[in-house]
Amino acid sequence: MTTLPLAGVKIADFSWVGAGPRATKDMADLGADVIKIESRKRLDLGRLSPPFAGGTRDPDASTFFAITNTSKRGVTINLTDPRGVEVAKKLVAWADIVVENFSFGYMDRIGLGYDVLKAIKPDIIFVSVSVAGRKGPLGPMRGYGNSAAALSGLAHLSGWPDRDPHMPPFAYGDVVAPMFATVAMLAALDYRRVTGEGQHIDISQVEPLVHVIADQLHAQEKPGNRSPHYVPHGAFPARGVDQWIAIAVRDDAEWAKLADVAGIAGTRFTTVAGRKRHEDDLEATLATFTRRHDKRTLADKLAALGIPAEPVNDGRDVWRDPELTERGHFREITHDKLGTCDMPAPPLRFSDSAIRVGPPPNLGQHNHDIFVDLLGLSEAEVDALTQAGALA
Amino acid sequence: MLAHLTIVDLTDGLGEIAGRMLAQLGANVTRPDAGSHPAWNHGKATGDTEALLATADIVFRNPGRGHAALIAVNPKLIDVVIAPFLPDGPNDGRPETDLTLMARSGLMTILGDPDRAPMTMPGEQAYALAGIQGVTAALTALHARAATGKGQLVEVSAYQSAVLANYREPLTWGWTGRIGNRTGNLLIRGKSGVRQIWPCADGFVTWALVDNPPMMRAMVKAMGDAAGPLAGVDWDSILVADTPREQLLEWEHAVEAFFARHTRAELGTLSTRGGLGLSWIDSPADALASDHLRARGLWTEVDGIQLPGKLWVSSLEEQA
Numbered sequence: 228m229t230t231l232p233l234a235g236v237k238i239a240d241f242s243w244v245g246a247g248p249r250a251t252k253d254m255a256d257l258g259a260d261v262i263k264i265e266s267r268k269r270l271d272l273g274r275l276s277p278p279f280a281g282g283t284r285d286p287d288a289s290t291f292f293a294i295t296n297t298s299k300r301g302v303t304i305n306l307t308d309p310r311g312v313e314v315a316k317k318l319v320a321w322a323d324i325v326v327e328n329f330s331f332g333y334m335d336r337i338g339l340g341y342d343v344l345k346a347i348k349p350d351i352i353f354v355s356v357s358v359a360g361r362k363g364p365l366g367p368m369r370g371y372g373n374s375a376a377a378l379s380g381l382a383h384l385s386g387w388p389d390r391d392p393h394m395p396p397f398a399y400g401d402v403v404a405p406m407f408a409t410v411a412m413l414a415a416l417d418y419r420r421v422t423g424e425g426q427h428i429d430i431s432q433v434e435p436l437v438h439v440i441a442d443q444l445h446a447q448e449k450p451g452n453r454s455p456h457y458v459p460h461g462a463f464p465a466r467g468v469d470q471w472i473a474i475a476v477r478d479d480a481e482w483a484k485l486a487d488v489a490g491i492a493g494t495r496f497t498t499v500a501g502r503k504r505h506e507d508d509l510e511a512t513l514a515t516f517t518r519r520h521d522k523r524t525l526a527d528k529l530a531a532l533g534i535p536a537e538p539v540n541d542g543r544d545v546w547r548d549p550e551l552t553e554r555g556h557f558r559e560i561t562h563d564k565l566g567t568c569d570m571p572a573p574p575l576r577f578s579d580s581a582i583r584v585g586p587p588p589n590l591g592q593h594n595h596d597i598f599v600d601l602l603g604l605s606e607a608e609v610d611a612l613t614q615a616g617a618l619a
Numbered sequence: 620m621l622a623h624l625t626i627v628d629l630t631d632g633l634g635e636i637a638g639r640m641l642a643q644l645g646a647n648v649t650r651p652d653a654g655s656h657p658a659w660n661h662g663k664a665t666g667d668t669e670a671l672l673a674t675a676d677i678v679f680r681n682p683g684r685g686h687a688a689l690i691a692v693n694p695k696l697i698d699v700v701i702a703p704f705l706p707d708g709p710n711d712g713r714p715e716t717d718l719t720l721m722a723r724s725g726l727m728t729i730l731g732d733p734d735r736a737p738m739t740m741p742g743e744q745a746y747a748l749a750g751i752q753g754v755t756a757a758l759t760a761l762h763a764r765a766a767t768g769k770g771q772l773v774e775v776s777a778y779q780s781a782v783l784a785n786y787r788e789p790l791t792w793g794w795t796g797r798i799g800n801r802t803g804n805l806l807i808r809g810k811s812g813v814r815q816i817w818p819c820a821d822g823f824v825t826w827a828l829v830d831n832p833p834m835m836r837a838m839v840k841a842m843g844d845a846a847g848p849l850a851g852v853d854w855d856s857i858l859v860a861d862t863p864r865e866q867l868l869e870w871e872h873a874v875e876a877f878f879a880r881h882t883r884a885e886l887g888t889l890s891t892r893g894g895l896g897l898s899w900i901d902s903p904a905d906a907l908a909s910d911h912l913r914a915r916g917l918w919t920e921v922d923g924i925q926l927p928g929k930l931w932v933s934s935l936e937e938q939a
Contacts, residue, residue, distance in 0.1 A: 230763075275830055291790070370897070383900055383903065390732070396799075396807065407931065410751065417621065434930070440903075444903045462727060543798055546792050571786075574782075578772035
């Protein structure tokens with residue numbers, strides 16, 4: 228029987244929206260016990276993000292929140308109430324790792340800065356995620372995933388070379404920064420295993436994006452869809468409305484096969500240099516061929532010849548892709564507001580360890596389990612603090 | 620931080636960032652060659668990787684050689700295979716590049732402008748995402764090894780890594796039946812859409828009407844008399860994502876006029892002071908010259924080229 232690889236790792240998760248919770252989702256799906264600390268007084272904005280199961284704005288029914296918070300337990304603590312902070316400190320004492328992505332200085336202001344955490348637990352691993360990082364002149368900056376795309380050069384490099392900057396319509400900074408945060412937690416755990424020391428790790432959403440576009444930082448112009456080495460390299464029209472196929476030809480031999488299939492004659496496209504020199508004509512000529520074909524059928528035909536080609540899929544295509552079903556990318560959960568539905572799993576497969584995907588917590592769902600059973604507060608105390616608004 | 624780890628990097632393009640990240644954290648990473656691009660390979664040594672496999676903690680590789688032979692020699696080895704698709708499945712061996720994986724993941728169909736072809740992102744994002752997942756895979760297996768004493772095989776799907784990044788589109792189809800497509804710089808949420816890129820006096824900034832009432836109130840306050848129709852909005856009682864586009868356009872006209880009268884720096888200062896959630900848009904050259912990124916020690920020089928080095932800032936540096 229395989230076990231969860233991070234079983235026994237304990238995380239007090241103060242993070243919200245996307246940039247922190249995605250990291251703690253990774254850890255929870257891999258077996259860590261993640262307790263999400265949130266409040267009815269200041270809802271995680273992810274809980275307000277559509278689409279909602281049932282169509283109504285129910286903070287326990289946001290599917291966006293769900294995919295970002297699988298496998299966690301959840302409690303409500305009002306961190307603006309000193310009595311709530313005292314309970315939060317008990318969770319810090321329990322935890323190996325504390326994660327937060329509040330605005331600059333918030334954890335210090337409520338009395339949960341690194342020095343306090345370290346005093347409670349000397350080897351605590353404290354991970355902060357913020358737009359520009361805590362240290363540095365832009366540390367106080369507030370923003371969201373788009374800010375990272377803006378400050379990293381990603382937005383400037385995105386889009387067509389002859390048009391304005393383009394903002395990817397998903398917060399890529401909220402994707403890559405939490406992946407760095409996951410790596411940070413795991414690296415810090417190993418460092419602590421070896422040395423016994425904890426640390427505070429300050430992650431910027433900007434810097435991870437700089438890392439993933441590092442090969443483009445010194446490019447002379449926006450790349451668009453083109454590659455300096457592969458020609459053709461882009462999306463070409465396929466049969467149907469707004470249907471496209473992506474094709475990347477890596478060398479002259481692959482081009483010879485594609486030219487044969489497409490019936491493109493002549494010598495000016497035979498070499499990479501020739502294709503690069505006549506790239507506009509090449510793309511137009513290839514498009515006259517591709518637009519007559521179904522994107523999937525043609526992609527499969529080209530792939531069978533060894534030419535990289537895939538349909539440009541939409542959300543429906545991806546949802547239905549047999550590859551994802553076959554490989555267990557989406558896993559079934561049951562939740563009282565979401566019903567039985569599929570949630571994404573980590574894109575990993577271990578030979579001797581398991582991965583789980585459990586339901587996300589409802590607001591305050593595990594208050595009794597955590598406050599009474601785990602932290603040892605009495606039921607009367609919890610009731611009183613709840614009535615007083617400190618555990619809400 | 621991870622100077623106790625020995626790592627062999629046999630990746631070719633796909634996954635090279637994995638070894639780069641661990642090299643940055645102090646691990647001893649060795650490749651058989653220089654790799655595809657300095658950005659993903661600085662900090663690594665070149666050497667006899669075959670000999671190192673017998674004692675290494677982690678190997679990063681692409682499909683092609685047997686796990687059994689590796690583990691027979693080194694049972695504690697964590698063998699991380701970064702592949703376009705998880706091996707032994709329906710698409711095993713299908714030829715892929717970063718572009719084609721991005722297309723299949725559903726990301727391209729929403730990137731770009733409605734009047735042109737779908738776009739990929741700059742660089743090689745499916746490859747990068749898979750490489751970072753490879754680090755998570757390796758360090759997770761390392762944690763498990765501390766308990767079991769045994770290494771294991773961990774496989775990473777670059778395709779699934781890209782699908783995971785495409786967090787909205789499959790979900791939206793699954794729950795609403797709606798299919799997203801290219802909307803240029805309009806961000807679609809719920810039933811409506813909001814503008815994300817704005818010209819200002821000396822370039823561009825990014826900001827959007829979003830369901831974050833404190834941020835919206837801060838912008839209204841910063842705009843002062845220029846807020847016009849925005850001044851009367853009760854942000855706590857509306858859902859911007861479901862506000863009709865016509866209404867949003869009226870509000871956005873006021874914002875556009877305000878931004879046009881200010882520079883990137885002025886708007887950035889207003890945002891930092893007031894918590895507006897606005898950012899100016901930097902070119903790569905701006906980022907390379909950024910005082911902030913320099914103050915955080917992001918950059919390193921590799922053969923005369925400025926490249927990102929540090930992954931984050933740690934309190935361990937201050938202690939050192």
